Amino acid sequence: MSSLKLTILGCHSATPRVNAHPTSQYLEINNKHFIIDCGEGTQRQMRKYKVGFSKIDQIFISHLHGDHFFGLIGLISTFGILNREKPLHIFGPKGLKEVTLLQLRVSKSYVKFDIIYHELTSKNSELIYEDEKVTVHTIPLNHRVYTNGFLFSEKQKNRKLNPEMIQQYPEIETCDYHNIKAGKDVQLQNGEIVKNERLTLEAAKPKAYAFCSDTAFKPDIIPIIKGADLLYHEATFLEDRIDLAKKTKHSTAMEAAKIAKEAGVGKLVLGHFSSRYKNEELFKTEAETIFNNVTLAEAGKEISL
Amino acid sequence: MSSLKLTILGCHSATPRVNAHPTSQYLEINNKHFIIDCGEGTQRQMRKYKVGFSKIDQIFISHLHGDHFFGLIGLISTFGILNREKPLHIFGPKGLKEVTLLQLRVSKSYVKFDIIYHELTSKNSELIYEDEKVTVHTIPLNHRVYTNGFLFSEKQKNRKLNPEMIQQYPEIETCDYHNIKAGKDVQLQNGEIVKNERLTLEAAKPKAYAFCSDTAFKPDIIPIIKGADLLYHEATFLEDRIDLAKKTKHSTAMEAAKIAKEAGVGKLVLGHFSSRYKNEELFKTEAETIFNNVTLAEAGKEISL
Numbered sequence: 001m002s003s004l005k006l007t008i009l010g011c012h013s014a015t016p017r018v019n020a021h022p023t024s025q026y027l028e029i030n031n032k033h034f035i036i037d038c039g040e041g042t043q044r045q046m047r048k049y050k051v052g053f054s055k056i057d058q059i060f061i062s063h064l065h066g067d068h069f070f071g072l073i074g075l076i077s078t079f080g081i082l083n084r085e086k087p088l089h090i091f092g093p094k095g096l097k098e099v100t101l102l103q104l105r106v107s108k109s110y111v112k113f114d115i116i117y118h119e120l121t122s123k124n125s126e127l128i129y130e131d132e133k134v135t136v137h138t139i140p141l142n143h144r145v146y147t148n149g150f151l152f153s154e155k156q157k158n159r160k161l162n163p164e165m166i167q168q169y170p171e172i173e174t175c176d177y178h179n180i181k182a183g184k185d186v187q188l189q190n191g192e193i194v195k196n197e198r199l200t201l202e203a204a205k206p207k208a209y210a211f212c213s214d215t216a217f218k219p220d221i222i223p224i225i226k227g228a229d230l231l232y233h234e235a236t237f238l239e240d241r242i243d244l245a246k247k248t249k250h251s252t253a254m255e256a257a258k259i260a261k262e263a264g265v266g267k268l269v270l271g272h273f274s275s276r277y278k279n280e281e282l283f284k285t286e287a288e289t290i291f292n293n294v295t296l297a298e299a300g301k302e303i304s305l
Numbered sequence: 306m307s308s309l310k311l312t313i314l315g316c317h318s319a320t321p322r323v324n325a326h327p328t329s330q331y332l333e334i335n336n337k338h339f340i341i342d343c344g345e346g347t348q349r350q351m352r353k354y355k356v357g358f359s360k361i362d363q364i365f366i367s368h369l370h371g372d373h374f375f376g377l378i379g380l381i382s383t384f385g386i387l388n389r390e391k392p393l394h395i396f397g398p399k400g401l402k403e404v405t406l407l408q409l410r411v412s413k414s415y416v417k418f419d420i421i422y423h424e425l426t427s428k429n430s431e432l433i434y435e436d437e438k439v440t441v442h443t444i445p446l447n448h449r450v451y452t453n454g455f456l457f458s459e460k461q462k463n464r465k466l467n468p469e470m471i472q473q474y475p476e477i478e479t480c481d482y483h484n485i486k487a488g489k490d491v492q493l494q495n496g497e498i499v500k501n502e503r504l505t506l507e508a509a510k511p512k513a514y515a516f517c518s519d520t521a522f523k524p525d526i527i528p529i530i531k532g533a534d535l536l537y538h539e540a541t542f543l544e545d546r547i548d549l550a551k552k553t554k555h556s557t558a559m560e561a562a563k564i565a566k567e568a569g570v571g572k573l574v575l576g577h578f579s580s581r582y583k584n585e586e587l588f589k590t591e592a593e594t595i596f597n598n599v600t601l602a603e604a605g606k607e608i609s610l
Contacts, residue, residue: 014383014386015348015379015382015383015386015387016346016348016349016352016379017349017352018349018352018353040345040346040348040349040376040379041321041345041346041349043320043321043345044321044322044323044345044346047321047322047323048323064411064412064413065412065413065414066378066379066382066408066412066414069412070378070379070382070408071345073371073375074320074321074345074371074375077320077371077375078319078320078321081319081320082320095411096411098407098411099407099408099411102403102404102407103371103375103404106369106400106401106403106404107369107370107371107374107450108369108370108449108450109370109371144413145412145413
C-alpha cells in the first residue's frame with residue numbers, strides 16, 4: 001500500500017478562474033493528513049475531491065500572498081460550523097494569527113476548538129513538526145515576501161515480520177511480534193537466541209515530499225530536499241519569460257527541472273502556472289529536456305508513491 | 306429593454322459546497338452595476354457568469370458573517386492584479402475596513418486604486434448611495450449580528466418623446482429634444498405654446514429591487530420595501546423548523562411570502578437555503594400557499610424586469 005499520496009486541490013497562480021484554482025494540496029503521508037496552502041475556494045475543492053475535514057489537524061501556509069491563504073479563514077470557519085472540538089495547528093508566517101483572529105472577531109464566529117499558531121520567522125531550515133511517524137522541516141525560499149516550502153519526511157519504519165521464518169518457531173507468540181518489529185532478538189525456552197534479522201525483512205524506505213512554492217531559482221535548497229521521492233516545484237513561467245520570473249521572484253519550468261536533477265529527486269510535479277500560457281504541456285516539455293520524470297499539477301490529480 | 310436584471314451568483318447558507326455557493330448577487334439597474342454580498346468564491350462565480358469586473362464601482366455587504374463577505378478580499382486583490390485605477394466604494398458594517406486593510410497589509414498587496422469605505426452603523430433606514438439614476442437605502446434587518454438589506458431604486462425617468470406628434474411640428478429640432486424629455490413646453494415661432502404632454506409619452510415607471518438577507522421575520526421592513534418590483538428574501542428554513550429559524554434569526558419560506566404579500570411586491574425570489582433540505586422546490590411550494598409570483602434563487606439564474 002502506498003504510504004504517500006498527494007492530491008492537488010489547486011495549482012494556478014494569482015486570481016481564481018472558473019477552471020483554475022489557486023494553490024492548495026492535500027498530503028497523506030504515513031497515515032498523517034495535512035493541508036498545504038489554502039487559496040480561496042480550498043474548502044470547496046476539498047469537498048469536491050472527498051478530503052475528510054475531520055482528518056486535518058495541521059495546515060501549512062507557505063506565504064501570505066492571497067492566492068496561498070485567502071481560503072484559510074473560510075476553512076477555519078467551516079470547521080467551527082462542523083462542531084470541531086480538537087485543536088487545529090497552523091504553521092505559517094507571522095501575521096496569520098492576527099489576520100484570522102480579526103476575521104473571526106468581526107464575524108463573531110468564535111470557534112469552540114483551539115487554534116494553535118506556529119508563526120515562522122527563521123530564514124534557516126528548521127524542524128517545525130514532529131510526531132511518531134513524520135517530521136516536517138521548512139525549506140526557506142526566495143520570493144517577494146517571507147516564504148517557506150516544507151519537507152515532509154516519514155520516520156524510519158519498523159522492520160517487517162517475515163512470516164515464513166516465524167512459522168519455524170512455534171513458540172513465538174503474537175504478543176511477541178511488537179518487540180520483533182521494533183528490532184529485538186528472541187530468546188527461546190531452550191536458551192537459544194534468534195537474531196532479529198532472521199525473523200524480519202528490511203523496513204520500507206521512508207519517503208519524503210518536498211513542497212516548494214513560490215520561489216525564484218534557489219539552488220541552496222538542494223541539500224535540504226536531496227533525494228526526496230517527490231518534489232513539487234513552482235513553474236510560473238517558461239524560459240521565454242525568464243525576465244519576468246526574475247522580476248517577480250518566480251521560477252521557470254527549466255529552473256524547476258534543474259533543482260529536481262541536482263537534488264536527485266524521484267519525481268517532479270510542476271505547478272503555479274501563469275494564466276498567460278494556454279498550453280500547459282509546454283511546461284512538461286521544457287522540464288523534460290533536463291529531467292525525466294515530470295508530471296503537471298492539475299486540480300484533482302492524485303500522485304501516489 | 307429591461308432596466309433591471311439580477312444575476313444570482315450564490316444563494317446558499319453557511320459553508321460553500323461543490324454546487325452550493327454562499328450569498329452573492331450582481332445587479333444591473335438603470336445601467337448601474339452593483340455587487341451585493343461577497344461569500345467565498347464570488348470572483349470565480351463572476352467569471353463563470355461573465356460579470357465584467359471593470360463595471361463594478363460599488364459593493365454592498367449586508368453583514369459580517371463569513372458566508373456574506375469572505376470573498377471580498379479576494380475580489381479586491383484581483384481588482385489590484387487587473388490594474389484597476391478607479392475608486393471602489395464598499396458599503397457595509399463597521400469592521401470591514403479594518404479587516405480588509407489588515408489582509409492587504411499582511412499580504413503586501415497594496416492596490417493602486419482608492420477603496421472608499423462607507424461603514425454603516427444606523428439602525429434606521431437611510432439613504433447611503435445616490436447618483437443621477439439610482440438611489441440605495443438600507444433596510445435594517447434582525448439577525449444575530451448588525452445586518453442591513455438594501456433597497457435599490459431607479460430615479461423617476463424622463464418622459465419619452467412621442468415621434469408621431471413631434472413630426473407634426475417641423476420647426477422642432479433635434480437639439481430641442483433634451484428639453485422636451487425633461488418636461489418643458491415648446492414655444493413655436495408664431496408664439497403658440499405646445500404643451501409638453503402633447504409631445505411626450507409617460508415615462509417608464511421606475512423599478513425597485515429589495516435585497517433582504519439575513520433576517521428573522523421582521524414585518525416593520527414592509528413600509529420600506531412597499532411596492533418593490535422584485536424582493537429577494539432569505540428563506541433558510543421551512544415552517545417545519547420555525548423553531549430553528551427563530552433561534553438563529555432566520556426566516557422560513559412562509560414568513561418571506563408574508564412579507565412579500567404585505568409589501569405588495571411584484572415578484573419574490575427565495576434564497577439562502579439550508580443544506581438540510583435536499584428538495585428546494587418545497588420552499589416554492591410553501592411560499593406559494595400565500596403569494597403567487599415566487600421563484601427560487603439558483604447560481605447563474607438571471608431575473609429581468
